[in-house]
Amino acid sequence: MELLQLQYFLVVARLEHVTEAARSLHVTQSSLSKTIGRLEEDLGVPLFDRVGRKLRLNEYGNKFLHRAERALFELEQGKQELRDLSSPEQGTLELAVTAASALPHILREFRKKRPHVQFHVQMLATQEMVKLLHQGDVDVCLSSPAVEEEDIECQVVYNDPILVAVPKGHRLAERTSVSLTELKDESFIGVKRGYGTRDLADRICKSVGFEPKYVYEGDEPARLSALVEAEIGIAFIPSTARNSRDQIQYLQVENHELVREIALLWHKRRYISQTALEFREVVADYFKPLT
Incomplete structure (x- = not known):
């Protein structure tokens, strides 16, 4: 044979x-x-x-x-x-993410630690990311939500509050917090279904009696802030994705635990390279002071 x-x-x-x-x-x-x-x-x-x-x-x-x-x-x-x-100083890293807001800072720290490592990052919805992990096409995932499956190891590294982003000039812009029921008639912008933050926010809003009306649905979370600033709509944005734009006000959500879990995922039965182990350490170290 x-x-x-x-x-x-x-x-x-x-x-x-x-x-x-x-x-x-x-x-x-x-x-x-x-x-x-x-x-x-x-x-x-x-x-x-x-x-x-x-x-x-x-x-x-x-x-x-x-x-x-x-x-x-x-x-x-x-x-x-x-x-x-045979090549401990080299190595490659295949990475899939659904939570990318902290990724630039994490990759910068990882690059300092392993400057010769080649890495490839894919931004994916949760189901597709888990499929690639099972197939062995990715080494590590940075995911929100956390995933519970028999062959998947899941380490929650941060509980990330989700905020409401509104443009300056909006009727809520002078506030620091808002209840979800006050948002039922608003126009929302967000990522597509299948991304953790979108699915969580939709589920919590439905539990209080309404479904968000989306005027924009995309697959690039980083674009949401610019659309809020342009007064296209309001958005649910994780605190780790908050930026310092002057034209956006971020409000806390009252009376509801609107928090996403950010987790590292890897396959229990697959060999974990030294490169992947060190990347996991960098991620945990990055979120530790925030926690």
Whole structure:
């Protein structure tokens, strides 16, 4: 049995189509079919039921799939560990975030500590971020909300109050706090559903009898302050995302615990590189004085 056979088998098992699997692997269909055929010969049983170019895992294939995934998973973990040991000063970091307001400060501190590390950051909705974490496509996530899943380790690093941002000149701009019910007729700007702050604010507002009316929904949280300043609407903005714009007033929410949790996430069963461990330390150190 060859490693290539297992790799091809996993792709075919996922796509269940010879043409699509060959295209994904950048090989010819005949080469792919022969490789799967040799694997079945080595095992002594068929792994798929075939209908034209469509394939369906049979009972043998489903049993073998679990073992093959574990074998390749362990080999990949071993490669990462050896790479980490052989080049301790280098390293890479794949990072996914749903809470990005503190990210520039965190990355600056991390860059001071590990100047030669290459990192890549993706801003994602929670569901997509967790999917990539399970797949091993990201090392660490900085998330809001916290996520509770069997294979996910979650460390809450900060409880971040959510404020109401209004433009100067707004009827509430002279206030320092506001009740949620006073906002029911306002126009809101915010991020799309699926982001932690949006989903939390919507849920709390619904609990007091109204749903926010959004005139703008985007996927760039940093843009919200500029839109508030332009008097397009008001916004729920975490305290860590508050800036010093003169034309915005931030109000505390009265009588409700409108607070988001910011958490570090990583996969329990995957190898954690020294780079990822040090990034987690930088994040915890950044939020410690705020807490």
